[in-house]
Amino acid sequence: MENEKYIHQWMNDELTSEELESKIGFKELEALKKLSHYTTHINVPKENSEEAFQNFQQLKKHKKGKVVNFSVVFKVAAAILLLIYPTYYFVTQNNSTTITTSIAETKILVLPDNSEVVLNGNSTISYAENNWNEHRNINLTGEAYFKVAKGKKFTVHTQSGTVQVLGTQFNVQDRTGFFQVDCYEGSVKVTYQNHEKILLPGKIIQILTENKIQHLTTPNKKPSWILKESSFNQTPLFKVIEELEKQYDINIVLKNVDNKTLFTGTFTHTNLEIALKTLTIPLKLTYTINQNEVIISK
Amino acid sequence: MSKSPNLCDEILFEKFYKQNFKAANNFAFYKCGSSSDSLDLLQDSFAKIWENCASINYLKAKSYLFTTINHLFLNKVKHQNVVFAYQKETPNYDKDNHSPEYLYLEEEYKQQLLTKIAALPAQQRQIFLLNRIENKKYREIAELLNISQKTVEKHMSEALKNLQLKTKFSK
Structure with a gap:
C-alpha cells in the first residue's frame, strides 16, 4: 500500500519523478510515464465555444427555457418528408413531356409560354407542363436552339451544366465530352461545375473538359444547323x-x-x-x- | 446588501457558458467517448441550468453543471460503445528510437492502451483522463464530481490496475 500512496502523490505533482523512482524503481516509473505519455495524446473534441453557444441560443429560442431534443425533431421531420415526397414527386413528374429526335431529324416545338425550341438530330428534351409559368425548367441531352418568350427564369439542365436566361435566343449543345452554348440575343448564364459565365450576344462558350474552356464569337444570327x-x-x-x-x-x-x-x-x-x-x-x-x-x- | 449574481441574466449566462465550455465538454467526452454525444450532453446540461437559473447559486453553478452531465450520462448514453483515437501526430515515448521493432511494439502498445481505456468503467475512465490529460488534482476532481478525495484515489488505483500496468502495487 505504500507504493500506491507515492504514485498518487506523483499523479498530483506532489512527488518528483526522481523521488518516485527511489520508491518504486526505474522500471515501474518508466511504465507509468509511458502510460501517461500516450494518454495525453488522446484526441479530445475541438468544438468551439462561440459556435456551440450560437447553437445553444437557437435551442433556447425554440422553447422558452426548455430545449428540444434535436434528434427527435430530425426524426419527425424525416418521417414527414418521407410521406410527402413520393406524392410530390408523383404530382410534379407525372405529366412531364418528352420529345426525342433520331439521327438526321429536326423537330420544332412550341412550349406552353410560346417559347420555341428547335431540336437537332439525336437529341431529347423533357419538361413538366404543370407549373410551367412558375418554373420554366427543361432537361436536354443533345442539341437544341431556343427562342425564349419573356417571363420568369428559364433554365436548361444538361448533364454537363445548366444555362439560365430571361428572354433570348440561344443554342445549347451537350454531346459526349463536348458542351457548347451560343448566345444570339439577350444574355445567358452558363453554369458548368464551379464555373459561372454570362454570355453576351454573339458570344460562344465551348467546354471540352474542365480545364479546356474556350470563348469564341459568332457573326451568325442563328445557329448554322437551323439554316x-x-x-x-x-x-x-x-x-x-x-x-x-x-x-x-x-x-x-x-x-x-x-x-x-x-x-x-x-x-x-x-x-x-x-x-x-x-x-x-x-x-x-x-x-x-x-x-x-x-x-x-x- | 450585494445580491449574489443570478444566471438568469443573459450576459452572465453567456460568460458562464463560454468559461466552462471546454472543460465541461472534455469532461463529458471522457465519460462517453464520442464528441457528438458529449456535446449533446453538454447542451442539455446547460439547458437545465438555464431552466432553473433562478434557483441556482452562481458560485455553485459550475459543480451543478458537472453533476448534471454525470446524471444525464447515466440516463442517456451509458450503454453505448466507447471509442477513443489518438491525435494525428502522436510522438513515440522514446523519440530517438526508430528501429522498426520498437515502432511496431509502440504501435501495438498504443492500440492496447486505447482499448483498455475505453473498457474502463465510466467513472474510473473519467477520473483517470481528467487527471492525466487535464492535469487536474484529485482535490479538483473530487470537487467537480461531488465525491470525496478518498473516492477519487480509490477509482484511480482501480483504473491503474485495470490498465494493467506492469507496475505491481505493494506486496
Whole structure:
C-alpha cells in the first residue's frame, strides 16, 4: 500500500519523478510515464465555444427555457418528408413531356409560354407542363436552339451544366465530352461545375473538359444547323466528323489522320459530296464513299 | 446588501457558458467517448441550468453543471460503445528510437492502451483522463464530481490496475 500512496502523490505533482523512482524503481516509473505519455495524446473534441453557444441560443429560442431534443425533431421531420415526397414527386413528374429526335431529324416545338425550341438530330428534351409559368425548367441531352418568350427564369439542365436566361435566343449543345452554348440575343448564364459565365450576344462558350474552356464569337444570327448547314470555329476534327455522321447518318473512318486537327468552316446538310469536299479540301485530305461508309485519308 | 449574481441574466449566462465550455465538454467526452454525444450532453446540461437559473447559486453553478452531465450520462448514453483515437501526430515515448521493432511494439502498445481505456468503467475512465490529460488534482476532481478525495484515489488505483500496468502495487 505504500507504493500506491507515492504514485498518487506523483499523479498530483506532489512527488518528483526522481523521488518516485527511489520508491518504486526505474522500471515501474518508466511504465507509468509511458502510460501517461500516450494518454495525453488522446484526441479530445475541438468544438468551439462561440459556435456551440450560437447553437445553444437557437435551442433556447425554440422553447422558452426548455430545449428540444434535436434528434427527435430530425426524426419527425424525416418521417414527414418521407410521406410527402413520393406524392410530390408523383404530382410534379407525372405529366412531364418528352420529345426525342433520331439521327438526321429536326423537330420544332412550341412550349406552353410560346417559347420555341428547335431540336437537332439525336437529341431529347423533357419538361413538366404543370407549373410551367412558375418554373420554366427543361432537361436536354443533345442539341437544341431556343427562342425564349419573356417571363420568369428559364433554365436548361444538361448533364454537363445548366444555362439560365430571361428572354433570348440561344443554342445549347451537350454531346459526349463536348458542351457548347451560343448566345444570339439577350444574355445567358452558363453554369458548368464551379464555373459561372454570362454570355453576351454573339458570344460562344465551348467546354471540352474542365480545364479546356474556350470563348469564341459568332457573326451568325442563328445557329448554322437551323439554316441546314453546320459551321465550326477552330473545332477538333473528331467533333466535326461526329456532326457529319449525325447529319447524314453515315459512318466515317479516319485513316492516318490526326482527329484533333482544328477545323474552321461550314458544311451543308443537303449534299454529302459537297459537304465532304468543304471538309477535306482545306485540310488537304481525300475521301472515298462506300455506300454508308466514308473513308477519309491523306 | 450585494445580491449574489443570478444566471438568469443573459450576459452572465453567456460568460458562464463560454468559461466552462471546454472543460465541461472534455469532461463529458471522457465519460462517453464520442464528441457528438458529449456535446449533446453538454447542451442539455446547460439547458437545465438555464431552466432553473433562478434557483441556482452562481458560485455553485459550475459543480451543478458537472453533476448534471454525470446524471444525464447515466440516463442517456451509458450503454453505448466507447471509442477513443489518438491525435494525428502522436510522438513515440522514446523519440530517438526508430528501429522498426520498437515502432511496431509502440504501435501495438498504443492500440492496447486505447482499448483498455475505453473498457474502463465510466467513472474510473473519467477520473483517470481528467487527471492525466487535464492535469487536474484529485482535490479538483473530487470537487467537480461531488465525491470525496478518498473516492477519487480509490477509482484511480482501480483504473491503474485495470490498465494493467506492469507496475505491481505493494506486496
